[in-house]
Amino acid sequence: MAVYTHVDPDDLAALVARYEMGSVLSCKGIAEGVENSNFLLETTGGRFILTLYEKRVREGDLPFFVDLLDHLAASGSPVPAMIRDRSGSAVQQISGRAACIIQFLPGISLTHPTPAQCEAAGVALGAMHRALAGYDGARANSMGHRHWREVANATGDLDAVRPGLQATVDEELGFLDAHWPTDLPAHVIHADLFPDNVLMLGDRVTGLIDFYFAASDFRAYDLVITHAAWTFSADGSTCDPALAQALMRGYAREIALTDGEIAALPTLARGASLRFLLTRAHDWVHTPADALVTRKDPSPFLARLLRYRADDAARLFSPA
Ligand SMILES: Nc1ncnc2c1ncn2[C@@H]1O[C@H](COP(=O)(O)OP(=O)(O)OP(=O)(O)O)[C@@H](O)[C@H]1O
Numbered sequence: 001m002a003v004y005t006h007v008d009p010d011d012l013a014a015l016v017a018r019y020e021m022g023s024v025l026s027c028k029g030i031a032e033g034v035e036n037s038n039f040l041l042e043t044t045g046g047r048f049i050l051t052l053y054e055k056r057v058r059e060g061d062l063p064f065f066v067d068l069l070d071h072l073a074a075s076g077s078p079v080p081a082m083i084r085d086r087s088g089s090a091v092q093q094i095s096g097r098a099a100c101i102i103q104f105l106p107g108i109s110l111t112h113p114t115p116a117q118c119e120a121a122g123v124a125l126g127a128m129h130r131a132l133a134g135y136d137g138a139r140a141n142s143m144g145h146r147h148w149r150e151v152a153n154a155t156g157d158l159d160a161v162r163p164g165l166q167a168t169v170d171e172e173l174g175f176l177d178a179h180w181p182t183d184l185p186a187h188v189i190h191a192d193l194f195p196d197n198v199l200m201l202g203d204r205v206t207g208l209i210d211f212y213f214a215a216s217d218f219r220a221y222d223l224v225i226t227h228a229a230w231t232f233s234a235d236g237s238t239c240d241p242a243l244a245q246a247l248m249r250g251y252a253r254e255i256a257l258t259d260g261e262i263a264a265l266p267t268l269a270r271g272a273s274l275r276f277l278l279t280r281a282h283d284w285v286h287t288p289a290d291a292l293v294t295r296k297d298p299s300p301f302l303a304r305l306l307r308y309r310a311d312d313a314a315r316l317f318s319p320a
């Protein structure tokens with residue numbers, strides 16, 4: 001999260017008055033994250049997250065996210081509820097943005113997960129996939145592989161982000177156009193399950209958050225996003241085998257991948273690396289100077305891409 005849009009105290013009081021949550025005690029911007037404006041909201045009724053939706057979240061998609069979180073909560077996944085106001089509405093307007101007030105969940109976002117925590121994340125992802133296999137909602141993936149060229153073009157000159165990046169991205173887009181799988185098991189996926197979107201206490205997952213990229217896509221693509229996000233060194237050059245095996249082991253406790261999925265993992269992981277490389281490069285160039293946000297470095301996802309391109313990449317996905 002981040003803060004791109006500021007909230008007027010009177011507007012906030014009027015918003016909170018629509019809910020059964022007492023009155024505002026405090027509202028503090030959360031500096032973590034890059035996508036939306038987020039605040040820790042304390043009222044006399046408890047603690048909540050206030051999210052104002054920014055650039056990549058379409059207001060028309062919010063009812064889908066509300067319904068998705070309802071489905072997951074009913075299936076036992078530890079996801080936050082989007083709180084309804086007295087009239088039953090979860091989606092609001094404030095400061096010119098669509099906004100929701102969201103249940104606050106306990107737990108800490110990890111920066112250096114252990115193998116046990118990777119295994120727990122793998123189990124949580126697999127359990128969520130089991131719940132999502134029976135979900136009948138759908139959303140086209142606006143950040144899926146068909147859109148990566150648009151993101152690259154919208155960034156401008158990729159060589160200004162890093163010399164030589166344009167040629168690498170063009171080559172990779174060509175490879176993925178030719179090799180992206182077409183017939184793997186698919187349903188709604190999280191599509192952004194980075195460590196900062198998993199709340200944990202010790203080795204226990206207490207929250208899965210930030211579903212704003214959730215969309216219909218291959219479940220194995222969700223798994224490789226999580227693999228890329230959880231199992232690499234900070235510079236993206238090295239995949240830690242103990243972390244990777246633990247993640248894959250945890251996921252396998254819930255989901256048995258098909259042979260087709262196993263064969264596709266390195267290609268899907270190249271796509272996942274390119275997706276985050278491109279959105280980070282885009283934001284590196286286009287983030288407003290006055291936003292309270294720490295831009296994310298694209299380079300570690302170029303390093304992951306190169307690692308997943310290597311001849312031995314398939315072994316990074318072995319559960320033992
Ligand atoms: N429901 C919640 N309960 C507790 N803390 C939360 C909740 N939602 C968000 N947070 C806190 O706010 C931080 C940022 O949230 P989030 O990751 O959703 O933001 P974002 O801008 O969408 O980020 P990203 O860059 O991951 O897309 C989280 O790391 C977490 O610490």
Ligand SMILES: N[C@@H](CCO)C(=O)O
Nearest residue numbers: 192194276279280296
């Ligand atoms: N989790 C993403 C931000 C959402 O696109 C990243 O770390 O780049």
